[in-house]
Amino acid sequence: MATNFDVRLETLTGRAAQAFASTRLDDSANIVSGARTFYLETFGCQMNDHDSEKVAGVLLRRGYRQVETPAEAQLVLYNTCSIREKAAQKVFARLGDMKIMQGTGKWIGVLGCLAQQEGEEFFERTPWVNLVCGSASYRKLPALLAELEAGNSRVAGLDTDTDETFETELTRRDNPVRAYITIIEGCDKSCSYCVVPFTRGPERSRASAAVLEEVRQLADSGFTEIQFLGQTVNSYRDSSPRRMSFAELLVAAAGVAGIRRVRFTTSHPRDFGRDIVEAIEATPQLCDHVHLPVQSGSTRVLSAMRRTYSRYEYLDKVALLKSARRPISMTTDIIVGFPGETESDFDETLTLMDAVQFDGAFTFSFSPRPNTDAQHLPDAVSEEEKAIRLAVLMQRQREIQQKRNDALVGETFEVLADGASRREGQWAGRTSSNRVVNFTSAAPVALGEYLQVRITKAGPNSLVGERAI
Ligand code: SAM
Ligand code: SF4
Helix, strand or coil: CCCHHHHHHHCECHHHHHHHHHHHHHHHHCCCCCCCEEEEEECCCHHHHHHHHHHHHHHHHCCCEECCCHHHCCEEEEEECCCCHHHHHHHHHHHHHHHHHCCCCCEEEEEEHHHHHHCCHHHHHCCCCCEEECHHHHHHHHHHHHHHHCCCCCEEECCCCCCCCCCCCCCCCCCCCEEEEECEECCCCCCCCCCHHHHHCCCEECCHHHHHHHHHHHHHCCCCEEEEECCCHHHCCCCCCCCCCHHHHHHHHHCCCCCCEEEEECCCHHHCCHHHHHHHHHCCCECCEEECCCECCCHHHHHHHCCCCCHHHHHHHHHHHHCCCCCCEEEEEEEECCCCCCHHHHHHHHHHHHHHCCCEEEEEECCCCCCCHHHHCCCCCCHHHHHHHHHHHHHHHHHHHHHHHHCCCCCEEEEEEEEECCCCCCEEEEECCCCEEEEECCCCCCECCEEEEEEEEECCCCEEEEECC
């Protein structure tokens, strides 16, 4: 029977097909017949997605085989997120569903941010959980798995005082056209609303030589697009004597033979400098897109959030990006309803959006989180008011995106095909600026192929086009 994998493989271009196939060969080479099975579900951000690719690699190396449902699995793992209350609730609901598995001999494991946040509490609250491991302790995962296999039914890895990063022999790649590389883990900033410094531990950067070696391996196995990841990716500090700056690392990665696109996320405004813009200007392989979360347009709120920049300092970074010799698309994150946010503070966020004209925004309603200072701040904004502000913000951003995308109709862009569109007979891909384009093509299209697409229509969240040549 053809698996999803085979279907995707059939449509990949030659080198990307080799890359994907080599991951599978690697997987199957390590699967012992009748071996243990695992199910892995991921919640949250791209860093969690990529951590899960590495966790899957660790398990495949140990001879485990991945299955599609918890019912089929010996080991059921949830890689969790706790950035907002809702994300945490989702995980508890999932764990509640697993109660019926108690006593069946299955192992249930909780990984990631919620694991770090709740720790061994899981063993009390959901006693059918056997493994709890925070992301700062993933390097211990093989040892923790060995303990489970040896019959220990409560195993925990919860250290955050580490200076190591999570390196694996095998990373199972889930995206056939884009490969993720974590270059910096943890976070040393201390935004007053955020759980990340607590759940992911202190900032640790990988050595530049190790990063570039991974880029070379990915290029050799057929990937043409890579994305560097980090909670504050541009705070990267080479941990080797080479002391490469983040901008230098970007340029070096772009210079690896076979690499056509380099992306990076998430950038922190404080550490975002002219050198990054100059690197993008000078290096065509560096994509024209920067994700630069602003969080609020009010200096007063930014200060209470401890973001370490003012509205005007943020706008200076925007001016830097806008002055670049080629257009650079900008996206952001915004939180509404931070404690004490007044109507006039919120208005400043709207005027900042008007001034910057972001190409996309992830918008959030403030959620008080454990271990953060903001949870104790007075003057909470009511849930009702937060919902109103969020709706206003989203509508304003939608209008901006529609207007910006309308201006692209008639232009032609290079698109990397990354899947079939939801519409029959259409393909989906992304421009260098990270815009989604759904397009038709008279000629066959292969996943991983770069093609020229002329834009014929625009919506707020995506473009429609036809293959130009
Ligand atoms: N490190 C990135 C940065 O500094 O911008 C973002 C990391 S966080 C995983 C992603 C986004 O979640 C943040 O940019 C913020 O907008 C949002 N977020 C984090 N904590 C939040 C909270 N307590 N309530 C609402 N949104 C939150
Ligand atoms: Fe959280 Fe701030 Fe660190 Fe981003 S920079 S992960 S928002 S503490």
